Amino acid sequence: MIWIFDSIILIFLVVTAIISLQVKDLLSASMIFGVYSFLMCLLWAGMAAVDVAFTEAAVGAGVSAVFLIATVFRTSRRSSD
Amino acid sequence: MELFEAISTKINYWVYIVIMMIGLFAMISKNNLIKKLIGMSIFQTAIILFYVSIGVKEGATIPILYHDQVHAAHGDHGEADTSHGEHGAVESHEADIHINPDDFTNPLVHVLMLTAIVVGVSTLGVGLAITQKLHREFGSIEEHEILEIIKSGK
Numbered sequence: 001m002i003w004i005f006d007s008i009i010l011i012f013l014v015v016t017a018i019i020s021l022q023v024k025d026l027l028s029a030s031m032i033f034g035v036y037s038f039l040m041c042l043l044w045a046g047m048a049a050v051d052v053a054f055t056e057a058a059v060g061a062g063v064s065a066v067f068l069i070a071t072v073f074r075t076s077r078r079s080s081d
Numbered sequence: 082m083e084l085f086e087a088i089s090t091k092i093n094y095w096v097y098i099v100i101m102m103i104g105l106f107a108m109i110s111k112n113n114l115i116k117k118l119i120g121m122s123i124f125q126t127a128i129i130l131f132y133v134s135i136g137v138k139e140g141a142t143i144p145i146l147y148h149d150q151v152h153a154a155h156g157d158h159g160e161a162d163t164s165h166g167e168h169g170a171v172e173s174h175e176a177d178i179h180i181n182p183d184d185f186t187n188p189l190v191h192v193l194m195l196t197a198i199v200v201g202v203s204t205l206g207v208g209l210a211i212t213q214k215l216h217r218e219f220g221s222i223e224e225h226e227i228l229e230i231i232k233s234g235k
Contacts, residue, residue: 003089003092006092006093007089007092010092010093010096013096013100014096014099014100014103017100017103017104017123018103020119020123021103021107021111021116021119021120021123026113026115026116029115029116029119030115030119033119033122033123036123036126037126040126040130043130044133047133047134047137047186048137048141048142048143048144048186049133049136049143049186049190049191049194050143051191051192051195052129052133052191052194052195052198055195055198055199056198059198059199059202060126060198060201060202063202064122064202064205067202067205067206067209068115068118068119068205068209070209071115071209071212071213072115074213074216075115075212075213075216075222076216076221076222079113079115079116079223080112080113080223081111081112081113081116
Protein backbone atom coordinates (compact mmCIF):
# COMPACT_ATOMS: atom_id res chain seq x y z
CA MET A 1 0.00 0.00 0.00
CA ILE A 2 3.05 2.25 -0.22
CA TRP A 3 1.92 3.46 -3.66
CA ILE A 4 -1.16 5.21 -2.19
CA PHE A 5 1.16 7.12 0.17
CA ASP A 6 3.45 7.97 -2.76
CA SER A 7 0.56 9.10 -4.98
CA ILE A 8 -0.86 11.41 -2.31
CA ILE A 9 2.57 13.00 -1.79
CA LEU A 10 3.07 13.40 -5.56
CA ILE A 11 -0.29 15.17 -5.93
CA PHE A 12 0.52 17.52 -3.03
CA LEU A 13 3.95 18.11 -4.61
CA VAL A 14 2.42 19.45 -7.84
CA VAL A 15 -0.13 21.51 -5.88
CA THR A 16 2.49 23.15 -3.64
CA ALA A 17 4.77 23.85 -6.63
CA ILE A 18 1.94 25.66 -8.44
CA ILE A 19 0.78 27.59 -5.34
CA SER A 20 4.28 28.77 -4.42
CA LEU A 21 4.66 30.23 -7.92
CA GLN A 22 1.15 31.77 -8.07
CA VAL A 23 0.92 33.47 -4.67
CA LYS A 24 1.67 37.23 -4.71
CA ASP A 25 3.21 37.46 -1.22
CA LEU A 26 6.88 36.41 -1.44
CA LEU A 27 7.08 35.35 2.24
CA SER A 28 4.18 32.93 1.69
CA ALA A 29 5.89 31.70 -1.48
CA SER A 30 9.07 30.95 0.50
CA MET A 31 7.20 29.05 3.20
CA ILE A 32 5.22 27.00 0.65
CA PHE A 33 8.50 26.23 -1.12
CA GLY A 34 9.76 24.86 2.23
CA VAL A 35 6.66 22.64 2.38
CA TYR A 36 7.42 21.45 -1.17
CA SER A 37 11.00 20.53 -0.19
CA PHE A 38 9.80 18.64 2.87
CA LEU A 39 7.26 16.65 0.81
CA MET A 40 10.07 15.77 -1.62
CA CYS A 41 12.12 14.58 1.37
CA LEU A 42 9.25 12.32 2.53
CA LEU A 43 8.98 10.90 -0.99
CA TRP A 44 12.68 9.98 -1.04
CA ALA A 45 12.48 8.38 2.40
CA GLY A 46 9.66 6.25 0.97
CA MET A 47 11.83 5.35 -2.03
CA ALA A 48 14.59 3.99 0.34
CA ALA A 49 16.98 6.87 -0.42
CA VAL A 50 17.46 7.88 3.22
CA ASP A 51 20.77 9.74 2.74
CA VAL A 52 19.24 11.93 0.01
CA ALA A 53 16.16 12.40 2.22
CA PHE A 54 17.93 13.80 5.25
CA THR A 55 20.25 15.94 3.15
CA GLU A 56 17.18 17.43 1.47
CA ALA A 57 15.48 17.94 4.85
CA ALA A 58 18.49 19.80 6.27
CA VAL A 59 19.66 21.65 3.16
CA GLY A 60 16.55 21.98 0.98
CA ALA A 61 13.80 22.59 3.50
CA GLY A 62 16.05 24.29 6.07
CA VAL A 63 18.80 26.35 4.48
CA SER A 64 16.98 27.22 1.22
CA ALA A 65 13.91 28.50 3.08
CA VAL A 66 16.10 30.56 5.43
CA PHE A 67 18.00 32.07 2.48
CA LEU A 68 14.74 32.95 0.71
CA ILE A 69 13.17 34.50 3.83
CA ALA A 70 16.33 36.52 4.56
CA THR A 71 16.34 37.86 0.97
CA VAL A 72 12.63 38.72 1.17
CA PHE A 73 13.19 40.73 4.36
CA ARG A 74 16.17 42.58 2.86
CA THR A 75 14.34 43.42 -0.40
CA SER A 76 10.61 43.85 -1.01
CA ARG A 77 7.81 41.52 -0.01
CA ARG A 78 5.33 42.17 -2.82
CA SER A 79 5.52 40.52 -6.21
CA SER A 80 3.82 41.74 -9.38
CA ASP A 81 2.98 38.24 -10.68
CA MET B 82 -7.20 -0.24 -18.10
CA GLU B 83 -3.98 -0.42 -20.06
CA LEU B 84 -3.66 3.35 -19.91
CA PHE B 85 -4.21 3.31 -16.14
CA GLU B 86 -1.52 0.65 -15.83
CA ALA B 87 0.93 2.72 -17.92
CA ILE B 88 0.35 5.80 -15.76
CA SER B 89 0.17 4.23 -12.30
CA THR B 90 3.29 2.07 -12.56
CA LYS B 91 5.43 4.96 -13.83
CA ILE B 92 3.72 7.77 -11.91
CA ASN B 93 7.05 9.16 -10.66
CA TYR B 94 8.18 9.85 -14.22
CA TRP B 95 4.91 11.55 -15.21
CA VAL B 96 5.02 13.79 -12.15
CA TYR B 97 8.70 14.50 -12.77
CA ILE B 98 7.87 15.86 -16.24
CA VAL B 99 5.00 17.98 -14.89
CA ILE B 100 7.12 19.50 -12.07
CA MET B 101 10.05 20.16 -14.40
CA MET B 102 7.81 22.02 -16.87
CA ILE B 103 6.30 24.07 -14.01
CA GLY B 104 9.83 25.13 -13.01
CA LEU B 105 10.85 25.92 -16.59
CA PHE B 106 7.68 28.00 -17.10
CA ALA B 107 8.43 29.99 -13.94
CA MET B 108 12.03 30.63 -14.99
CA ILE B 109 10.92 31.98 -18.38
CA SER B 110 7.67 33.84 -17.73
CA LYS B 111 7.83 35.22 -14.16
CA ASN B 112 8.92 38.85 -13.76
CA ASN B 113 9.99 38.70 -10.11
CA LEU B 114 13.59 37.55 -9.60
CA ILE B 115 12.84 35.58 -6.42
CA LYS B 116 10.02 33.76 -8.24
CA LYS B 117 12.50 32.90 -11.00
CA LEU B 118 14.89 31.43 -8.42
CA ILE B 119 12.11 29.37 -6.78
CA GLY B 120 11.32 28.04 -10.27
CA MET B 121 14.99 27.13 -10.77
CA SER B 122 15.00 25.20 -7.47
CA ILE B 123 11.83 23.34 -8.46
CA PHE B 124 13.45 22.43 -11.80
CA GLN B 125 16.55 21.05 -10.04
CA THR B 126 14.50 19.03 -7.54
CA ALA B 127 12.50 17.50 -10.40
CA ILE B 128 15.69 16.22 -12.04
CA ILE B 129 16.83 14.74 -8.71
CA LEU B 130 13.42 13.03 -8.43
CA PHE B 131 13.99 11.45 -11.86
CA TYR B 132 17.43 10.10 -10.95
CA VAL B 133 16.35 8.71 -7.57
CA SER B 134 13.39 6.99 -9.29
CA ILE B 135 15.84 5.11 -11.55
CA GLY B 136 17.54 3.43 -8.57
CA VAL B 137 14.34 2.04 -7.02
CA LYS B 138 13.79 -1.74 -7.10
CA GLU B 139 10.63 -3.63 -6.19
CA GLY B 140 10.81 -5.12 -2.69
CA ALA B 141 14.25 -3.69 -1.94
CA THR B 142 15.30 -2.00 1.31
CA ILE B 143 17.77 0.77 2.13
CA PRO B 144 21.39 -0.02 1.09
CA ILE B 145 22.75 -0.77 4.59
CA LEU B 146 24.07 -4.15 5.79
CA TYR B 147 23.10 -5.66 9.13
CA HIS B 148 25.72 -6.03 11.82
CA ASP B 149 26.06 -9.83 11.56
CA GLN B 150 26.33 -9.64 7.76
CA VAL B 151 29.21 -7.17 8.05
CA HIS B 152 30.86 -9.28 10.73
CA ALA B 153 30.71 -12.42 8.55
CA ALA B 154 31.93 -10.63 5.41
CA HIS B 155 34.96 -9.20 7.24
CA GLY B 156 35.96 -12.48 8.90
CA ASP B 157 39.20 -14.36 8.33
CA HIS B 158 38.46 -15.11 4.66
CA GLY B 159 36.55 -11.90 4.03
CA GLU B 160 38.68 -10.34 1.30
CA ALA B 161 39.10 -13.58 -0.64
CA ASP B 162 35.39 -14.37 -0.55
CA THR B 163 34.13 -11.20 -2.21
CA SER B 164 35.73 -12.05 -5.56
CA HIS B 165 33.75 -15.30 -5.98
CA GLY B 166 30.26 -13.89 -6.30
CA GLU B 167 29.36 -15.45 -9.66
CA HIS B 168 25.60 -15.48 -9.14
CA GLY B 169 25.49 -11.97 -7.76
CA ALA B 170 25.65 -13.33 -4.19
CA VAL B 171 28.62 -13.20 -1.84
CA GLU B 172 29.01 -16.31 0.28
CA SER B 173 31.00 -16.86 3.42
CA HIS B 174 32.50 -20.23 4.30
CA GLU B 175 31.93 -19.99 8.01
CA ALA B 176 28.26 -19.10 8.11
CA ASP B 177 25.79 -19.33 5.25
CA ILE B 178 24.96 -15.63 5.08
CA HIS B 179 23.88 -14.47 1.64
CA ILE B 180 24.17 -10.85 0.51
CA ASN B 181 21.91 -10.53 -2.51
CA PRO B 182 22.27 -7.21 -4.41
CA ASP B 183 18.62 -7.43 -5.49
CA ASP B 184 17.60 -6.83 -1.87
CA PHE B 185 19.05 -3.30 -1.84
CA THR B 186 18.27 -0.19 -3.87
CA ASN B 187 21.05 1.12 -6.10
CA PRO B 188 23.15 3.50 -3.97
CA LEU B 189 25.09 5.00 -6.91
CA VAL B 190 22.32 7.45 -7.89
CA HIS B 191 21.91 8.48 -4.24
CA VAL B 192 25.57 9.49 -4.01
CA LEU B 193 25.38 11.44 -7.28
CA MET B 194 22.22 13.25 -6.17
CA LEU B 195 23.73 14.24 -2.81
CA THR B 196 26.22 16.32 -4.82
CA ALA B 197 23.41 17.73 -6.96
CA ILE B 198 21.45 18.91 -3.88
CA VAL B 199 24.48 20.79 -2.52
CA VAL B 200 25.16 22.37 -5.93
CA GLY B 201 21.49 23.40 -6.13
CA VAL B 202 21.62 25.21 -2.79
CA SER B 203 24.87 26.96 -3.81
CA THR B 204 23.35 28.26 -7.05
CA LEU B 205 20.26 29.43 -5.15
CA GLY B 206 22.46 31.29 -2.64
CA VAL B 207 24.48 33.01 -5.37
CA GLY B 208 21.29 33.98 -7.20
CA LEU B 209 19.75 35.47 -4.06
CA ALA B 210 22.95 37.41 -3.33
CA ILE B 211 22.83 38.89 -6.86
CA THR B 212 19.15 39.74 -6.27
CA GLN B 213 20.02 41.70 -3.11
CA LYS B 214 22.79 43.54 -4.99
CA LEU B 215 20.34 44.46 -7.78
CA HIS B 216 17.79 45.69 -5.23
CA ARG B 217 20.44 47.93 -3.65
CA GLU B 218 21.41 49.27 -7.09
CA PHE B 219 18.00 49.74 -8.73
CA GLY B 220 15.51 49.63 -5.83
CA SER B 221 13.43 46.88 -7.41
CA ILE B 222 13.43 43.09 -7.89
CA GLU B 223 11.04 43.13 -10.87
CA GLU B 224 12.77 42.34 -14.13
CA HIS B 225 10.79 44.76 -16.34
CA GLU B 226 11.33 47.68 -13.93
CA ILE B 227 15.10 47.04 -13.84
CA LEU B 228 15.21 46.87 -17.66
CA GLU B 229 13.21 50.13 -17.80
CA ILE B 230 15.72 51.90 -15.52
CA ILE B 231 18.68 50.60 -17.55
CA LYS B 232 17.05 51.66 -20.83
CA SER B 233 16.29 55.19 -19.60
CA GLY B 234 20.00 55.73 -18.98
CA LYS B 235 19.61 56.17 -15.20
